[in-house]
Amino acid sequence: MLVANNITKSFSSEGKDVNVLKGISLNLEEGDFASIVGRSGSGKTTLLNVLSTLVRPDKGELNYRGQNLTSASESHLNGLRKSDFSVIFQFHHLLPYLTVLENTLLPFMSAFKPVSKQIEKNAMDCLGRVGIADKAKRLPGNLSGGEQQRVAIARALVKSSKILFADEPTGSLDKATGENIMELLARLHKEGLSIVMVTHEAEYARLARRTIEIEDGRVVHTSASEKNHTGLTSS
Amino acid sequence: MNLFTIPLKNMRRKPTKTFLLLLVFSLGVMSIVALYQVSLVVGVSLEQKLTAFGANIVVKPSTEKLSVSYGGFHMGDMLLDVKDLQETETTAAIRSIGLNDRISVVAPKLVTMLKIEEVAIAVVGVKWADELGIKSYWATNGTFPQQPDEILLGSLAAEKLEIRTGENLSLYGREFRVSGTLLETGSDDDSVILMDLGRLQEMLGQPGAVSFVEVAALCSGCPIEDIVAQIQTNLPKTSVIALQNIVNQRMSSVRFVQKLALSISLVILVTASAMVGISMLSSVNERKKDIGILRSLGYGKSRVFMIFCLEAGLIGALAGGVGYMIGFGASLKTLEFLTLADGAKPVFSIAQLLICASLFPVITILSALYPAWRGSSVEPSQALVSL
Numbered sequence: 001m002l003v004a005n006n007i008t009k010s011f012s013s014e015g016k017d018v019n020v021l022k023g024i025s026l027n028l029e030e031g032d033f034a035s036i037v038g039r040s041g042s043g044k045t046t047l048l049n050v051l052s053t054l055v056r057p058d059k060g061e062l063n064y065r066g067q068n069l070t071s072a073s074e075s076h077l078n079g080l081r082k083s084d085f086s087v088i089f090q091f092h093h094l095l096p097y098l099t100v101l102e103n104t105l106l107p108f109m110s111a112f113k114p115v116s117k118q119i120e121k122n123a124m125d126c127l128g129r130v131g132i133a134d135k136a137k138r139l140p141g142n143l144s145g146g147e148q149q150r151v152a153i154a155r156a157l158v159k160s161s162k163i164l165f166a167d168e169p170t171g172s173l174d175k176a177t178g179e180n181i182m183e184l185l186a187r188l189h190k191e192g193l194s195i196v197m198v199t200h201e202a203e204y205a206r207l208a209r210r211t212i213e214i215e216d217g218r219v220v221h222t223s224a225s226e227k228n229h230t231g232l233t234s235s
Numbered sequence: 236m237n238l239f240t241i242p243l244k245n246m247r248r249k250p251t252k253t254f255l256l257l258l259v260f261s262l263g264v265m266s267i268v269a270l271y272q273v274s275l276v277v278g279v280s281l282e283q284k285l286t287a288f289g290a291n292i293v294v295k296p297s298t299e300k301l302s303v304s305y306g307g308f309h310m311g312d313m314l315l316d317v318k319d320l321q322e323t324e325t326t327a328a329i330r331s332i333g334l335n336d337r338i339s340v341v342a343p344k345l346v347t348m349l350k351i352e353e354v355a356i357a358v359v360g361v362k363w364a365d366e367l368g369i370k371s372y373w374a375t376n377g378t379f380p381q382q383p384d385e386i387l388l389g390s391l392a393a394e395k396l397e398i399r400t401g402e403n404l405s406l407y408g409r410e411f412r413v414s415g416t417l418l419e420t421g422s423d424d425d426s427v428i429l430m431d432l433g434r435l436q437e438m439l440g441q442p443g444a445v446s447f448v449e450v451a452a453l454c455s456g457c458p459i460e461d462i463v464a465q466i467q468t469n470l471p472k473t474s475v476i477a478l479q480n481i482v483n484q485r486m487s488s489v490r491f492v493q494k495l496a497l498s499i500s501l502v503i504l505v506t507a508s509a510m511v512g513i514s515m516l517s518s519v520n521e522r523k524k525d526i527g528i529l530r531s532l533g534y535g536k537s538r539v540f541m542i543f544c545l546e547a548g549l550i551g552a553l554a555g556g557v558g559y560m561i562g563f564g565a566s567l568k569t570l571e572f573l574t575l576a577d578g579a580k581p582v583f584s585i586a587q588l589l590i591c592a593s594l595f596p597v598i599t600i601l602s603a604l605y606p607a608w609r610g611s612s613v614e615p616s617q618a619l620v621s622l
Contacts, residue, residue, distance in 0.1 A: 054531055055616040075535060082533025095525055097248035098240070105236055107532045115236045155532075 001194065002028040002051060002163060007060035009046055020046045022217035023060070028163070028196060033189045035208035036198045043217040044198040045167055051196060052087045052165040053077045082107055086156030086164050090171040093152035094140040100127065100151050101136040107159045119158070126157040130184060146177030153184060157193075164188070166197040170204060182207055238538070242546035245522075256514050257554055263507030264558020264595055265565055267500040272566035272581035274496035278489040279453070291454070292463060293476050294329065295447035296320055319345070319444035322432075325470065329450060332465035337453045340368040343445040345435050349406070354395050357427045358406065360435030369451045373424075376400055377415025383434040385414040389425040406430075407438045454489075508602035515547055515606035519613075526610055527618030536611040543607035544600050551599030552592050559591040 009021040020043045028034060028051075036044045049055040050062065053069055062069040064084070069077065081087075094103045104123040108115045127133040130150040132143075140148050149169055156164050166185065170178030182204050189195050197208060205211045213221040246253040296318050302309075326341050345360040363380060367373065377400035380387055386406075388398065393416040396404070403410050411430065419425055436442050452462045459477045467475045519526075526539055566581050 049616055052531070055614075078530075078533045078535045080533070081531060087531045093528070095241070095244075095528060097244040102236055102240060102244070106529075109236055109238060109240055110532075110534050110538050112237050112239070120236075 001030045001032070001065060002196075003061075003063045004047075004051060005061045005063070007047070007050055007057045007062065009043075009050060009055065009057050011046075020217050021050065021057070024214070024217070024219055025060075026212060026219065026222075028194060031189070031192055031194055032210075033186075033195045033208040034197070035205040035211050036196065036214060037200060037202070037205045037211055038214035040200075042214045044214055047214065048087075048165050048167050048196060048198045052085050052163075053080060054087065082110070083159060084162040086159065086161035088149065088152040088156065088164065088166045088169055090168040094148055096140050099137050099139060100132065100143070103140065103151055104136075104155045104158055106155060123154070123158045126154040127151070129157060130154045144177065145173045146180055149173065149181050150184065153181075153188070157188070161193070163194045163196060166195060166199075168198055168200070170199065170201060178204070238541065239545060241542050242549060245525075246546060246549065252514070253550075256511065256550055257557075259510050260507050260550060260554035260595070260599065261558040261561065263503050264554050264591060265562040266503045268559050268562025268587075268591065269565040269569060270496040270500050270503075272563060273569050274493045276566075276570055276581050278492050281489055281492060291459065291478050292450035292452055292466065293447055293478065294320070294325065294450065294466060294470060295474050295476070297472055297474050319441065319446055320448065320473065322436075322443045322445045325445065325448055325473070328469040329448065329466055332462070332469055334462050334465055337462055338450060339453055340365055340449075340451040342366050342369055342449045342451075343432065344447055344449065345432055345439070345441070345444055346446040347435065347439060351396060351404070351406070356392055356395070358435065359427045359429050360432035361429055362432050366429075369449060370424075373420065374418040375415030376418065377413070380414045380429075380431065383431040384409070384411050385431075386411045387429040388413055388416045389427050389429070390417055390419045391425040392428055404428075409438065504598065508598055511547060511550065511599050512602040512606060515543060515603040516609065518546075519543065519606045519610040522610070523613055523618045526613050527615055530613075530615035530618060539613075540607045540611035543603055543610050547599040547603030547607070548596040551596035554599075555591040555593070555595030556588065558595070559588045 004027075005025050007021050007024045008019065010017045010019045012018070024043075024047060026034075036047060038044045046055065050057050053062075057070060060070070064080065067076075069080070072080075094100075095106065098106065101120070101123060102109070104127060105115050105120065108119050124133055124136060127136055130153050132147055132150050132154070135143060135147065140151065143151070153164070164185075169185070170181050173181060178201070185195060185197070186207055195208070197204075199205050210222060210224045212219055213223075320343075322343050326343060329341050330338060332338070342365040343362060347358050347360075348355060349358060350356070367379065373379075375387065386404065388396070388404075393399070393413075398404055398413055400413055400416050402413050404413055405411075406428070417424060417429075432445070436444055450466070452459060454462070463475050463477045467473070529539055529542075563581065563583055570580070
């Protein structure tokens with residue numbers, strides 16, 4: 001479904017070019033759950049940003065369902081991010097001045113035409129699926145970190161995303177909340193959602209169907225998980 | 236819920252900042268509206284006062300001028316077919332033009348020449364109430380005539396005739412008392428005898444006849460050419476002439492007040508717009524994270540640009556409406572306090588209110604263009620660095 005071929009990306013830092021990704025290739029299948037692991041500065045987040053089209057690669061090719069995204073127009077990529085791709089971050093997933101429901105509906109609020117009642121109902125259903133329908137009218141500031149992450153996940157669900165890109169989704173959460181989020185992701189994956197997750201938590205990485213280990217901008221190891229994505233082992 | 240929700244909710248998120256920005260821009264709009272209203276009323280009032288310093292339109296009979304030469308000698312110009320105007324018809328025609336509210340004073344005159352003890356002198360019949368309306372700068376060493384058998388002498392005429400205030404002068408066999416002598420004006424009025432129009436018409440056996448009519452028109456609301464054209468239409472057989480030098484002189488005074496107000500308004504507007512621009516620029520810097528989230532959700536550059544413009548536009552619309560109301564009130568108070576308008580008051584206009592509420596959003600949007608462009612140019616990757 002999503003194929004990255006020989007992706008390179010460098011950034012300028014203090015006048016020098018720093019090669020962050022050095023020819024990474026990977027293939028994400030429909031319904032896949034891949035975790036990207038590696039040490040800090042290894043290029044995990046940059047890879048996730050390239051895969052989710054938030055950053056254009058310097059070289060290499062990114063294909064999604066047969067479309068070459070490397071040379072695609074800005075508006076085409078915007079369209080993909082609006083419909084097929086969703087990204088959740090470690091912090092600041094939500095606009096603090098919009099309610100939970102409004103944040104969930106944000107992808108549909110980019111026009112002057114009001115969001116339809118049907119979409120609003122879908123959003124409420126999705127908030128129900130992640131267990132926070134009762135907090136739909138609250139502002140994000142009144143939610144816990146775990147609840148905020150759930151809102152971001154609900155936002156991905158309401159637009160029927162095909163792939164969810166998660167950048168350290170449990171990084172700012174306590175263990176119990178992190179586990180809850182991971183259980184939620186595992187459940188959504190079972191329901192058919194493809195997930196690419198960056199994490200440095202080995203236990204959560206093992207939940208994925210396969211783990212891609214990155215070091216110094218290169219894939220050094222890929223392994224298939226032995227778990228069947230049913231849940232976390234209690235610790 | 237739509238695109239408007241984002242800027243609206245963001246404005247509510249920081250009520251103090253939004254309030255201060257609204258306050259600054261509303262004060263700007265208020266000052267501009269107040270200055271505009273005050274300058275308008277003061278301009279009209281000033282022009283009304285200036286009408287007391289002379290007419291700016293002259294209506295006279297149409298004539299044909301013929302330059303006569305014979306045998307190599309130039310015999311001067313001859314006026315053909317000169318017919319006096321009829322006082323009642325002429326003044327009524329002038330008063331009935333479409334722009335009649337712009338007509339301040341209509342002063343008819345009958346001019347004749349006569350010899351008094353070998354001194355040739357012009358006698359001008361006037362309607363005193365109208366004449367003093369356009370010549371309030373006249374001053375006399377006596378009084379202005381109160382009775383038809385009283386006359387006023389120009390300073391040079393009095394000198395030539397060697398007659399003083401209080402003495403009698405015989406005109407066409409009738410005795411007139413000189414109620415006063417004009418102090419020197421530097422104009423033609425210094426050389427004439429001024430008397431009651433009706434009495435002169437009666438003595439000349441020309442009831443209702445006038446040689447020309449002077450008109451004082453207010454030109455601030457419309458060009459003098461429009462007034463002249465309308466009088467000409469009503470009086471086709473006359474010659475209607477605008478005294479452009481007087482019009483220009485008078486209008487320059489009025490325009491000075493209005494230009495001053497406009498200049499100050501522009502300074503205020505630029506300052507207020509700069510405040511909006513700076514505020515929006517800081518808002519863009521503060522909201523890079525928001526921009527990153529929006530871009531990650533598929534919001535294009537144009538949508539991000541629009542969000543900032545909408546926010547600026549909402550501030551402009553609110554400040555335009557509120558500023559107009561307060562500015563109108565302020566202009567009333569200012570005119571009352573400074574006693575500038577001689578009772579004239581600014582007129583509340585829904586059209587002006589709507590213009591303010593639609594023009595100022597355009598201005599705030601224009602001042603937010605650069606910040607909005609900066610915001611929309613932020614690449615998702617740049618914005619996401621802070622996430």
